[in-house]
Every structure is written in structure tokens, then in C-alpha cells.
Amino acid sequence: SQELEQSPQSLIVQEGKNLTINCTSSKTLYGLYWYKQKYGEGLIFLMMLQKGGEEKSHEKITAKLDEKKQQSSLHITASQPSHAGIYLCGADGTGANSKLTFGKGITLSVRP
Amino acid sequence: NAGVTQTPKFRVLKTGQSMTLLCAQDMNHEYMYWYRQDPGMGLRLIHYSVGEGTTAKGEVPDGYNVSRLKKQNFLLGLESAAPSQTSVYFCASSHPLVYEQYFGPGTRLTVT
Numbered sequence: 001s002q003e004l005e006q007s008p009q010s011l012i013v014q015e016g017k018n019l020t021i022n023c024t025s026s027k028t029l030y031g032l033y034w035y036k037q038k039y040g041e042g043l044i045f046l047m048m049l050q051k052g053g054e055e056k057s058h059e060k061i062t063a064k065l066d067e068k069k070q071q072s073s074l075h076i077t078a079s080q081p082s083h084a085g086i087y088l089c090g091a092d093g094t095g096a097n098s099k100l101t102f103g104k105g106i107t108l109s110v111r112p
Numbered sequence: 113n114a115g116v117t118q119t120p121k122f123r124v125l126k127t128g129q130s131m132t133l134l135c136a137q138d139m140n141h142e143y144m145y146w147y148r149q150d151p152g153m154g155l156r157l158i159h160y161s162v163g164e165g166t167t168a169k170g171e172v173p174d175g176y177n178v179s180r181l182k183k184q185n186f187l188l189g190l191e192s193a194a195p196s197q198t199s200v201y202f203c204a205s206s207h208p209l210v211y212e213q214y215f216g217p218g219t220r221l222t223v224t
Contacts, residue, residue: 001171031211042116042202042215043155088155090213099145099170100213104154 002027004091004103012109013079021106023089025070031092032072033100034063038085046074046087076108084110113138116216118203124222125193133188133219135203143206144186145170145213146178148199155202161186162208193223 003026013019023032031050035043047056052067060077076083086107090100119134135144145160147170157170159178167178175197177189186205190197200220204213 033211033213035215040218042217043204043213045212045214048211090155092211099157099160101157101171102147102155104152 002091002101004089004101006087006089006103006106008106009104010107010109012111014111015080016078018075018077019079019108020073020075021087021108023072023074023091023103025091027070029065029067029070029072029091032063032065033090033092034072034074035088035090035102036085037088037105043088079108079110081110081112084108115139116203116205116214118201118216118219120219121217122220124224125190126224127194129193130189130191131193131221132190133201133203133221135186135188135205135216137184137186137203137205137214139205139207139214140183141205141207141214142183143208143213144180145204145206146176146186146188147202147204148172148197149202149218150199158188158201195223197221198223 005024033048034046037043049065055064063074065072086105088105090102116137146158147155156172161167161180164183179187203216206213
């Protein structure tokens with residue numbers, strides 16, 4: 001079965017600083033999804049990457065996919081308290097777009 | 113649109129009791145999913161459905177049953193609750209041609 005390893009497990013940054021978190025898959029990626037979760041709430045979709053080298057941005061969050069490394073990185077520029085939460089990556093390992101495997105998540109805290 | 117709703121939001125059960133969690137979506141989505149989220153374990157798929165009347169096992173199906181009698185509803189049943197089923201349960205739905213999964217707010221279940 002596909003496994004996703006996210007690193008680091010947790011991160012504390014000062015407001016205004018940039019940061020990068022990673023997600024590495026044990027198997028071929030047919031699609032890599034990034035979600036954000038605030039404490040006690042459901043997951044909110046951020047973006048989805050499908051092709052090697054693909055890069056997408058949403059506001060100050062940019063995600064890239066390295067197909068050869070089976071890895072995705074998510075970069076936040078000039079972090080704000082609103083960026084705090086748990087970031088989870090999910091992967092479609094079958095190409096059927098019917099179910100995802102998720103990583104354990106990265107907890108991000110942003111100090112004002 | 114209400115999106116994905118879950119009932120109840122909180123529940124405490126005693127070992128051996130049964131209960132049903134209800135998930136409803138008003139987006140006419142074909143696919144629906146039940147996940148559980150545990151500290152250090154991330155989000156794991158319990159069961160999913162790719163259409164009305166169909167269900168399939170996910171990563172951790174033991175101890176749970178599901179039914180999808182109506183397209184908009186996906187029920188998760190615990191026949192004989194165990195303390196190991198203490199968790200936060202999330203329902204999600206998606207359209208087969210759209211990658212994003214929409215998540216409900218979660219149900220926090222404690223089994224004593």
C-alpha cells in the first residue's frame with residue numbers, strides 16, 4: 001500500500017518568515033493533494049498537483065511536485081497567524097481518482 | 113448549500129453499545145468516504161462508496177459497516193463499540209471528474 005511521509009512533524013515559525021514542508025510517497029504518484037485543517041474542524045482543499053514539475057500557487061502558498069523523487073513541497077511566503085494549522089498531503093496511488101491515502105500531517109504554529 | 117454535514121458532532125458510548133453516524137451531502141456527489149483521524153496516525157480511510165448502493169473497504173474497515181441507500185447519504189455503523197474506536201470521524205464527498213474532496217466538520221466519538 002502507498003505510504004506518505006510528511007516532514008517535519010511540526011514546525012513553529014515567527015510571523016513573516018518563509019517555510020517549506022514536504023511530502024514523500026513510497027510509490028508512484030498519480031496525483032498529490034494538499035489539505036489544511038484547523039483544530040477541531042474538517043479539511044479544506046488547497047491544491048492538487050498531477051504532473052512532474054507542476055507548480056501551483058494559492059495566495060501565499062506554493063506547491064511543487066517532483067515526480068522523479070515522488071515528492072511534493074509546500075512553501076509559505078511571509079507566514080501569518082492565519083496559516084497555522086495542520087497540513088496534510090494525500091495521494092492517489094491508483095489513478096482512479098476514487099480514494100486517497102493521507103500522510104500524518106504537519107502541525108504549523110505561527111508566532112505573532 | 114450546506115455542503116457535507118455530519119450527525120452527531122459529539123458522542124460518548126460505552127463498550128459494546130452500537131451507533132450510527134450520518135453523513136449527508138447536497139452537492140450531488142457520486143463518491144463518499146468515511147475516515148478516522150487519530151493522533152500520530154493521520155487520516156485513515158474506513159469505507160468508501162462510488163455510487164448509490166455500492167460500498168467498498170478502505171484501509172481500516174474492521175468493526176465498521178456502511179450503507180449508501182440514497183446518493184446523498186452515507187451511514188457509518190458501529191455494531192459493538194470498542195475503546196479502540198475512540199476517534200474523530202470525518203465524512204467526505206467528491207465528484208468523479210473533480211479532484212477535490214469536500215469534508216464534513218467531524219464527529220468526535222469516545223468509547224469508554
